[in-house]
Amino acid sequence: MELTFIERGVIAALFVGLIAPLIGTLLAVRRSSIISESLAHVTLTGISAGVLIGQSMEMVQVNPLYAGFVFSLAGSLIIEKLRQVYPHFQELAAPIILSAGIGISAILMSLANSGYNEWYDYLFGSIVSVTEADLTFIMFTSLLVAALFLLFFKELVSVSFDQEFAKVSGISVQMIHFLFSFLVALVISMSMKVVGILLVGALISLPVAAALQIAKSFRKLLFWSVMIGEIAVMLGVYGSYHFDIATGGVIVVLASFLLLAVMAIKKFSVRL
Incomplete structure (x- = not known):
């Protein structure tokens, strides 16, 4: 059964809302959330290169999502x-x-x-521009990130919290650094069609910032980050479609409001 454009957008947003905050928790623990912003701009370089190659060489068709991922991965390795x-x-x-x-x-x-309009969709996101190929890439990437995250969960957490302890424990820190760079590159490249290059860093960090206000353990931090991310993404998709405004902008503004709301509730409960 062929999906409509809005169904493709909603499914893509669900996957992005799940995976982006998940990786954001590790970036927050590493105190390196700014890396997501840097890699987002490198991903834009890949997209621009892919578009330019497609226009210059008619025989060669390059999907900008794939080109963005290659550049994002290269950028993450250079940062390390x-x-x-x-x-x-x-x-x-x-x-x-x-x-x-x-x-x-x-x-x-x-x-x-x-x-x-083409650059606008890449910069600020648009659920109506998600194609079947984009959705396939987003779904496959999400499942791959989730599988690797679960498979190497202990190693990723150990290296993020204490590299020296990880080395003593026999964990290959260099390999985990490469794996983490690979995961971040995947997340950024899969999120750009929904949130946009300029705003993907906010979706990675804002739900985690809100979850840090209420989570008492790392596992609860993961849970609340994903929950807040999904709420922001779903409400953002609904609002952007009905009001015909940038998807990424609505998602990020709602995530910011959720952060402020959580901070206000926490402050009020402490006073009580």
Whole structure:
């Protein structure tokens, strides 16, 4: 049975709302949530390159989602390398990649002969633009991320909390770093059609920020991050469709309101 465009958008949003906050919890624990913003801009570079290649070489059709993933993975590996090069200034890695990604994206976008609407969908998300191929990529990517996350859950958590302890325990820290970079790249590339490149970092971090206000353990942090992410995504999809506004913008604004609401409720309960 062929799905309608709105059904494809809703299913894609459900998967994104589940997976993005899941990886966001590990980024928060690592105190490196800014990496998602950097990789998002690198992903935009990949998308721009894919669009430009498709226009320049008619015989070669490159799906921008796949090109975005390749660039995002490369960017994540470069960030890990830069964090080793600057061991005492590891926070420099993210802005270096972010700046380079924006610069290259601007050049490629100016060379590509694409309309405003196409770039708008990539930058801010649009559920109505999710194709069958996009949905297949999002679903496959989500299942792969979830499977790897569960399979290496103990190792990922151990390395995120205490790398020295992980080394002593016999965990290959370098391998887990690569796996984590792979997962982050997958999540960002799968989320861009729903949330948009400029806003995917917010969906990764805002639900986690809200969950941190109420969670008493890491497992509860995972649960509440996913729940808040799904609420924001579903309400955002509903609002963007009925009011004909940017999907990613509505999702992020709702996630921000949920964060403020959780903070207000917590403060009120403490006073009581």
